[in-house]
Amino acid sequence: MEIDKHIQFNSDGKLIHFLNIEGLSKDQIIEILDIAENFIETSNKKNKNLENKTVASLFFEPSTRTKTTFELASKKLSADFINIDIANSSTLKGESIIDMIKTLEAMSCDMFVVRHSISGTPHFIAKEVGKKISVINAGDGIHAHPTQAMLDMFTIRKYKNKFEGLSVAIVGDILHSRVAKSLITSLTTLNVKNINVIGPKILMPENLDTLKVNYHENLEIGISKCDVVIMLRLQKERMHEALISTDDYYQNYGLTKMKLQSAAKDVIVMHPGPINRGIEIDSEVADGKNSVILDQVTSGISIRMAIMTLIIKNRA
Numbered sequence: 289m290e291i292d293k294h295i296q297f298n299s300d301g302k303l304i305h306f307l308n309i310e311g312l313s314k315d316q317i318i319e320i321l322d323i324a325e326n327f328i329e330t331s332n333k334k335n336k337n338l339e340n341k342t343v344a345s346l347f348f349e350p351s352t353r354t355k356t357t358f359e360l361a362s363k364k365l366s367a368d369f370i371n372i373d374i375a376n377s378s379t380l381k382g383e384s385i386i387d388m389i390k391t392l393e394a395m396s397c398d399m400f401v402v403r404h405s406i407s408g409t410p411h412f413i414a415k416e417v418g419k420k421i422s423v424i425n426a427g428d429g430i431h432a433h434p435t436q437a438m439l440d441m442f443t444i445r446k447y448k449n450k451f452e453g454l455s456v457a458i459v460g461d462i463l464h465s466r467v468a469k470s471l472i473t474s475l476t477t478l479n480v481k482n483i484n485v486i487g488p489k490i491l492m493p494e495n496l497d498t499l500k501v502n503y504h505e506n507l508e509i510g511i512s513k514c515d516v517v518i519m520l521r522l523q524k525e526r527m528h529e530a531l532i533s534t535d536d537y538y539q540n541y542g543l544t545k546m547k548l549q550s551a552a553k554d555v556i557v558m559h560p561g562p563i564n565r566g567i568e569i570d571s572e573v574a575d576g577k578n579s580v581i582l583d584q585v586t587s588g589i590s591i592r593m594a595i596m597t598l599i600i601k602n603r604a
């Protein structure tokens with residue numbers, strides 16, 4: 289599926305959907321982080337930014353964090369929120385996604401939050417929906433997870449107060465990770481000094497050379513002196529065959545307290561979740577003093593509030 293990465297902007301360059309990080313300027317990313325910070329300062333107090341709006345969430349893949357924080361964010365913005373139970377929806381009787389969307393449009397939905405295993409599905413929906421309706425990408429195939437990248441940028445800024453001058457390591461299955469793709473674009477746009485990508489060659493994308501990253505096959509060398517280490521899980525559901533044994537993976541790429549010693553002393557350890565303890569990360573690290581993994585989850589509420597607020601404001 290050809291993905292139109294510019295469909296998220298109106299003719300004035302304002303965001304009316306939120307589908308990918310590509311095309312966002314540094315100022316646009318910072319604006320979203322600042323709006324989210326304002327929500328944090330007011331303890332995400334309920335407001336009326338989405339009053340009389342209806343948000344429908346369509347998750348064709350499992351989710352805990354993204355789905356729940358979108359629901360919480362919508363409710364804090366006073367939207368009506370509909371959680372479509374895909375497993376019991378009419379798509380099982382042969383209804384196409386577009387017919388489903390048109391049906392929900394007829395019920396006056398204003399915003400669709402979409403997760404799908406096929407890359408580009410949210411972009412396809414954004415092309416097909418009515419002119420006043422917005423689509424947010426909650427993760428599409430191996431392509432993008434832009435709201436996750438935004439909450440990760442929020443977390444990095446919270447702990448490090450800056451982006452320039454930082455060394456950030458992303459460890460694991462880059463090939464199948466939509467999070468990694470959105471992270472690399474965000475960190476590049478924010479002028480992070482070093483983006484180190486670490487993992488076995490077999491889990492690296494073909495276009496790695498075209499990205500502004502430094503590749504390391506060795507974990508301890510790759511995370512050496514890094515300020516931020518972002519761990520990823522093996523995305524087994526997107527592998528056609530087992531590309532690596534979990535034992536080998538843990539041996540070489542599992543983050544232990546010992547291996548983490550090569551990073552900067554005040555390193556923060558991040559993970560988009562869900563985490564697989566004993567495969568990509570040890571419990572000692574996941575629950576340790578450098579871990580900000582649960583803080584990432586919390587930031588997901590204000591970041592999603594910010595993105596939904598901005599899109600609705602840009603349509604006013």
Ligand code: CP
Binds near residue numbers: 350427561562
């Ligand atoms: N990070 C993330 O997308 O987690 P969920 O699959 O739980 O939403």
